[in-house]
Amino acid sequence: MHYQGVLTKMKTEFQEPVHYYLLFESDFIHVNQLLDKHIHIEFLRYQCLACGKNKKIYRQGYCYDDFFKLPQTADWVIRPELSTAHLDQEHRDLAYEKSVQLKPHVVYLANSSNIKVGVTRKTQVPTRWIDQGAHEAIEILEAPNRFLAGITEVALKAFVADKTNWRKMLRNDIEDEDLFAQREKLKGYIPKEAQDYFISSTQETHIKFPVLRYPTKLKSLNLEKTPSFDGVLKGIKGQYLIFEDDTVFNVRNSEGYVVSIKVST
Template sequence: MTYEGVLTKMQTEFGNPIQYYLVFEDSFLNVNQLLNKNIEISFLGYQCLNCGKKKKIFRQGFCYDCFYSSPAVGDWIMKPELSTAHLGIQDRDLVYEQKVQLQPHIVYLALSSEVKVGVTRKTQVPTRWMDQGATQAISIVEVPNRYLAGITEVALKKMYADKTNWQKMLKNEVQAADLIKEKASLKYIIPKEVQEFFYSEKEDLYLMHFPVLEYPKKINSLNLEKTPNFIGRLKGIKGQYLIFEDGTVFNVRSSEGLIVKIDL
């Protein structure tokens, strides 16, 4: 059976285990059903997720021109503290930025390799945590805009990492931690202007169970632009990675915008 289309990040469904789907224009594929089966992935070309043109992908599924013009990839995406929509100040497109920035955001602790702090829109809970391969996650505050979430994250980055060690995450080398206890210690460490939003009555600890039959001991990252054809036996899915029997891992999200053919 053959599937063909533009790669976008895998869609997830919270469950035990998490269900993963590759969604193409005319079809979709439940990736969990491919565990322990051979898959062939072939690179066919590019298609920008923003303009739809067959142009080489620069970053995040966007061609060079779109990456430097689209409001969907402004600096405030990666650095929420740079958000200015709450002040009525435009970065690239104020209407878009108000729509995204002026909605409830969560600052959270997640355990993917070690304890990390992060920001996500409330609508992305628990998707964000599944995408980063976190085994546990807990919300610290729910604030009304992205800027307040950003300054909270900046304060907590003095104590916690803000990036996942992806190799440790894929090897399942996860430090032990009590996220409920960690969260309780933060109430008066977060900025004063967000202390009223602290989730004091909520201790919803999310536990994520990933469909992995075998974790790799050594990791080799697959880059389809350098290796345009790959065949391997799928042994697991974690975060946005496919894990193969020989230790090869494929980051679907970082390959967004590539046109691929998948043969089963």
């Protein structure tokens, strides 16, 4: 089987285990079906997800010029507390910013390598947790806009991490935590403006990933440095492909790369 296309973040279906898909312009790969198969990946060129040109990718699948002008790459995306659409103030494109920032957002606790606090649009639950490689997660509050969720995250990350240790996550070096107890501890630190949005009754979400064998010594595949790679796929977790020789490939970090993928048994 031979596929070719530009890489974008793998799409997921919340099943047991999670189902993963690579979508190309005229084809798709159900990645779960590639487990235990030999895969050849070859980097061909760049293709910016905005302008479509063969320009070196800067971040998130975009070339340098597009990254610094597109509304979906503005600072408020990474730092929700900088959102201003609720004040009718524009960063780059007010219509776009309103369409995202003025929707319900969830503040959550997720456990991938450690407990972390995060923010996502309500429509991205549980996709966001899957992408982070979290095996369990729980909602804390549902705010009516991104700003309120953002200031809540800022307040809570003084007491709990806001980053994932991707190495521990991929080694499956994890511990089950009492997310309910942690949530109750944090409840008193929610900013006054957001306290009414606390979710009093909720349940944990548990996620299982399609992994046959977890790696021990991780080696990251960088397609710019290693444009041709061969390996047997042993697992998929977060947005990573895990290979038999402990090589791990972050698909999301390679958005905008045009690749050729050949699969053999």
